Amino acid sequence: MDLSLSEEQEMLKKAARDFVSEKCPKSFVKQMEQDEKGYSPELWEEMASLGWLGLVFPEKYGGGGMSFLDLSVLLEEMGYACLPAPFLATVVLGGLSIMDIGSEEQKEQYQPKIASGKLILSLALIEPAMEYGPGAIAVEATRDGDSYVISGTKLFVPYANCCDCLLCVTRTSKQKEGITIFIVDTKSSGIKCTVLNTMAHDKLCEVVFDHVRVPKESILGQLDQGWPEVQKIVERGDAAKCCELVGNFQWTLEDTIAYAKERQQFGRPIGSFQALQHYCADIYTYVEGAKLSAYQAAWMLSEGLPCTKEIAVTKLWISEVSSRIFNLAHQIHGAMGVTMEHDLHFYTTRAKSVEFSYGGDNYYREATAKAMGLA
């Protein structure tokens, strides 16, 4: 057992911290919240030239050949800075899914473009019923000659407003698990995308498919056999999201402690009062548990080990402590923390949004129940 980052990972972490500190001040985050695209194409290009967008793809597809754990170091720093970009959607939900289940042609077609910053991807999974499971997929893809025709509504699709392609999870058979994933070009006719106005302004979208015609070659993985793949995509996506949240928590911890040391009342720093010290100790303990757990999941993914249980534990713990951490952090910050003048709200709102992506807590509770041997 060894819980330390490698020298290379430490360097990557430092480079990432330097990059986001310089390029992603809170003024930029705020600007992107109001921006139509929600990200900066110039910054995206810089990230591509740093090799981040292809970091985890094999070199033969224009990638850096690095591991999911290496990627998690980046994700953590992006979470630390609230970096607004379709990074996780493109690289993890899109790119790694194609890497995992795509055909050779698909990999050759998509991966180099992702790595060079020319292609933005996302996952269209959730539907208005807000249930998680194969039975809840109602968006239908019907065969018509050499094509499929997709109709229905997807919700909470990250960065669909600026995507080039969507991985769309559809029903292709009446059987419960008759699920197929398609790679859909967002320029196809019949797609309508509306950005939803969420509390974090994080560009979650409604995507309506109105008889969208896609060639049968755009099936990702197997026809009618897509559900197990969807589960893997969702779990990997949540593991990545958790790594991002670890960075978010770390910022919140550091900021809160700094404030507790600096803010004076009754002639002393408020961090000298035992009640507040215990709040701080709780936040620190939650963050450490979240970090260990997220790293464990990321390490297992890197090693190619089965880790549904570890991802479930991470996701559930992070959802649980997220609200505890932000209740305490806001309490310590006093009323300034609930204003737009202070930066804490960027973190509070983004953390809340994670609780609902992508699998949902009930899915992970069930995975945990199974893993612990409940009948």
Place this chain on the structure above:
Amino acid sequence: MDFSFSESQKKFRQEVRSFLEHEIKEGLWEPRCDAWIQGYNPEFTKRVAQKGWIGLTWPREYGGQGRNHIDRLILTEEMLRYGAPAACHWFPDRQIGSSILKYGSEEQKREFLPKIMRGEMYVGLGMSETETGSDLASLRTRAVEQDDCFVINGQKTWTSGGRFMNYVSLWARTDTNAPKHRGISEFIIPIDLPGISRIPMIDITGTEAWNDVFFDNVRVPKKYMIGEKNKGFYQVVEQLAYERSGMERLMGNYPLFDALIKFVNETKYNGKPLAQDAVIRHKLAELQVEFEVGRLLIYKVFITMDEGRVPTVEAAMAKAHATAFEQRLANIAMEILGPYGLLWAGSKYTPFGSIAARSYLASKGYSLQAGSTEILKNIIATRGLGLPVNQ
């Protein structure tokens, strides 16, 4: 980064499991909650000693195995999983040995370590006093130097294992003029010296969990002082990190967790196992999550030890988290059992040997012993986060 166990660690875990399963199969003892601190079984301790499993991390030159702390964590994790009666050797193996190794003289190492490793030295902890709880440095038991001895007078309380200890590890005041932290020394004393007496203290479950120990003009040869005179408080602070860091804080009631899962799987309500009731299922899944996170926090403690650092903050985090888990486990068990949970052993209605009732009551003490949760959070805040120390 690497979260895996080495092949030899996996093999070792399997070896410990086989040993314990064999013991249970032979009917040598039954798994019990809190057996690490209350399971008095000198024969079991001797058999563990014969395996070389006491003093696993100690240097080979003193007869130890020179293995790392993760190995010891694996050993203790399995002992706890099977509820093994390891109380005779737990304290000396966990903290007394390392204190002697770090602060003891060569003569003390040669005298005590082999005795501990043979499973013949049962050590009670003489820290708390009636007026000294969280504020350990305020202790009043006196040790006055006289010729070749220290003469000890005073009273210790909450001494776990006091009933069966043959040595007591004692902190006493050796300088009454110095500031309170700087006048305390550490001793290890044979319990049969004239002037030592003990009386039982019965805990909320009806168990003799502790003893009051009285010292009346006890003449202790100087060779029993450990480390430097008047430095005992600083020595004990480190020992406390080891005391509170282990898997026993998370898995002391593992037999209850095990029994509870079996119970909800096997008990039917309206034709369906209780485990399929959504509320129960979710509560147990959440418990499992808390358990897994606790396990990681404790592994972090032992990795810190293997890196050669004292895990002060890590241990405080792990114990605060783990004892909260144990209390929640007992609560949920009682909730699921309903009024049956109230029954002590002996009734035909008692579910699984009344361990839920026992744990529910005993767990009130978990967040007090070995550093109350409040003290732990003070440590996390001041030592871990650099917030101002309150005096």
